[in-house]
Structures are given as C-alpha cells and as structure tokens.
Amino acid sequence: MVEIYWGCLVLGVLFALVTVLLGDLVSQALDGMLDFLSADYLKPVTVAGGITAFGGAGILLEHYSGLGSVINLLLALVCAFLLAVAVHYLYVRPMRNSETSSGYSEQSLCGRIGEVLVPIPGTGYGEVLLKIGAANTNRTAGSFDKEDIQAGARVVVVQVRDGAVYVSRFENNL
Incomplete structure (x- = not known):
C-alpha cells in the first residue's frame, strides 16, 4: 500500500511542477481537448491537491500510526477529501472571482x-x-x-x- 501512496504523492508533485513550468505550453498543445472534464468543483488544482494529500497522508499514517492498512486508507481518503475541499474554497473560488481582464468581446x-x-x-x-x-x-x-x-x-x-x-x-x- 505504501507504494500506492508514494505513487500518488510523486504524481501530485510532478503535476504541480509541470503545471507551473509548462502549463501554458501544455494548454496550447491540448487546445481544449480535456474541456469535457471540466466541472465547477473539479478543477485540476483541486484534484491534484487531493491526490497529493492522499499520498502524503497515507505515507505518514503508515509510518507513524499503529493502525491497520484499511483504517490508514480510510483516514488518508478523508484527509485528501478535506484538503481538496479546502483548496477549492480557499484558493480556487476566490481566484476565479478575482480574475479581471482588459480583454472584451x-x-x-x-x-x-x-x-x-x-x-x-x-x-x-x-x-x-x-x-x-x-x-x-x-x-x-x-x-x-x-x-x-x-x-x-x-x-x-x-x-x-x-x-x-x-x-x-x-x-x-x-
């Protein structure tokens, strides 16, 4: 199970790095091909944050808690969900509402x-x-x-x- 947690943590960190360093290039290359996945609450930052939190929480729980693997899995899922909700309401929504542009149609x-x-x-x-x-x-x-x-x-x-x-x-x- 630890390998899955490490995989999620590494995947989340890589996603964050690719987004920061190559986000505009990837966005232009895909040219909206993944827009069908878009939902108000399902933003890439929220999903990636949840996956990363799942991996990190799972690693910490496995290493430091004396609980069983199933309990650790459930607690890691709860941590991931709570962090994803926090990222959505504390970062994604305020940033969406603060966007301004000088462009207009x-x-x-x-x-x-x-x-x-x-x-x-x-x-x-x-x-x-x-x-x-x-x-x-x-x-x-x-x-x-x-x-x-x-x-x-x-x-x-x-x-x-x-x-x-x-x-x-x-x-x-x-």
Missing part, C-alpha cells in the same frame, strides 16, 4: 454606458469613450436613432456592427 459592449468624445452626426460617425473593467476604450460610434449627439452626452451602446458601436442617448429618469 465586441458583443459585450451592448448595454454599456459611455460618453461622447467626438460629436456624432445623425448619418455619420463620431467617437465614444466606454469603460471596460478597469480600463477605458475609445470606439467609433454612429447614432442608432439617426439623430445628432453632442460631445459630452451620455450614451448607451445599442448595437455593434461593422466594427462600430451604435448608440442612443442615455436618459436616467430615476
């Missing part, structure tokens, strides 16, 4: 509120400033309602088409 601009920088004529184009996360972006803008919009006016993005956003005046009647 054009369709995610719909509904965003911005400010007109360059006046938008009814049948032409101007420019708007939109806030995306912690960053700002300037976009070519046309009037969705085919009416002139002056500089400084607040607008809402209604549509994105042909690389330009189409906006309407934003009227906050609250």
Whole structure:
C-alpha cells in the first residue's frame, strides 16, 4: 500500500511542477481537448491537491500510526477529501472571482454606458469613450436613432456592427 501512496504523492508533485513550468505550453498543445472534464468543483488544482494529500497522508499514517492498512486508507481518503475541499474554497473560488481582464468581446459592449468624445452626426460617425473593467476604450460610434449627439452626452451602446458601436442617448429618469 505504501507504494500506492508514494505513487500518488510523486504524481501530485510532478503535476504541480509541470503545471507551473509548462502549463501554458501544455494548454496550447491540448487546445481544449480535456474541456469535457471540466466541472465547477473539479478543477485540476483541486484534484491534484487531493491526490497529493492522499499520498502524503497515507505515507505518514503508515509510518507513524499503529493502525491497520484499511483504517490508514480510510483516514488518508478523508484527509485528501478535506484538503481538496479546502483548496477549492480557499484558493480556487476566490481566484476565479478575482480574475479581471482588459480583454472584451465586441458583443459585450451592448448595454454599456459611455460618453461622447467626438460629436456624432445623425448619418455619420463620431467617437465614444466606454469603460471596460478597469480600463477605458475609445470606439467609433454612429447614432442608432439617426439623430445628432453632442460631445459630452451620455450614451448607451445599442448595437455593434461593422466594427462600430451604435448608440442612443442615455436618459436616467430615476
């Protein structure tokens, strides 16, 4: 049984090293082939942490406890489960919620509120400033309602088409 524990411990440590050193290369090489394995609670860090904890706990229990192999196996499984749950709730979930990116898709601009920088004529184009996360972006803008919009006016993005956003005046009647 000790060989299985050592195998799990070594496998977990190797997984951690490969992930840290070659994670981006492996991710690009696989190009999403393993995405079907993805579940909210089943992240690679959580699984690898559980396997590593199982191996480490099993080795320690076999070496230092006077309990039988079956009891040690059950205790190692409990340790692995508890550590995997702890890793998920103390590391994976907070990190997922803290991810920010300056990247955005054009369709995610719909509904965003911005400010007109360059006046938008009814049948032409101007420019708007939109806030995306912690960053700002300037976009070519046309009037969705085919009416002139002056500089400084607040607008809402209604549509994105042909690389330009189409906006309407934003009227906050609250």
